[in-house]
Amino acid sequence: MKNWEDLKNILVEFRNERDWERFHNPKDLALALSIEVSELNELFLWKKSEEADVEKIKDELADVFAYAILLAEKYNLDINEIVSNKVLKNAEKYPVDKAKGTSKKYNEL
Incomplete structure (x- = not known):
């Protein structure tokens, strides 16, 4: 597969x-x-x-x-597309410089 x-x-x-x-x-x-x-x-x-x-x-x-x-x-959702888009959204919510090494939620960073 x-x-x-x-x-x-x-x-x-x-x-x-x-x-x-x-x-x-x-x-x-x-x-x-x-x-x-x-x-x-x-x-x-x-x-x-x-x-x-x-x-x-x-x-x-x-x-x-x-x-x-x-x-x-x-x-009729494209799994690759929806997961990739979600990762992009999460990257905006959790920028590396603020989120790295912490489990805080995006609104607590």
């Missing part, structure tokens, strides 16, 4: 073969994404990071990416 578009095509084919598109409206995809993130978080609950099961992390992270990609597909 070379890019997000390839992943999207695989996910859409998988979804369509099972006639699941009717369940994949934006609201439910966003809820599924949130639930999968919670399942990912659960793998770290009450543990040190290094104690988390990496194989389970892979599965849950794959689910997170899958639902995020399908949500982007619903709105």
Whole structure:
């Protein structure tokens, strides 16, 4: 696989073969994404990071990416474009000279 578009095509084919598109409206995809993130978080609950099961992390992270990609597909969003644009916005909010080495929020810099 070379890019997000390839992943999207695989996910859409998988979804369509099972006639699941009717369940994949934006609201439910966003809820599924949130639930999968919670399942990912659960793998770290009450543990040190290094104690988390990496194989389970892979599965849950794959689910997170899958639902995020399908949500982007619903709105015809270019993942490379929207992430790149967000990094540019964050660069403005968090200039290196003010943000380097601190976890403060942009309005506290």
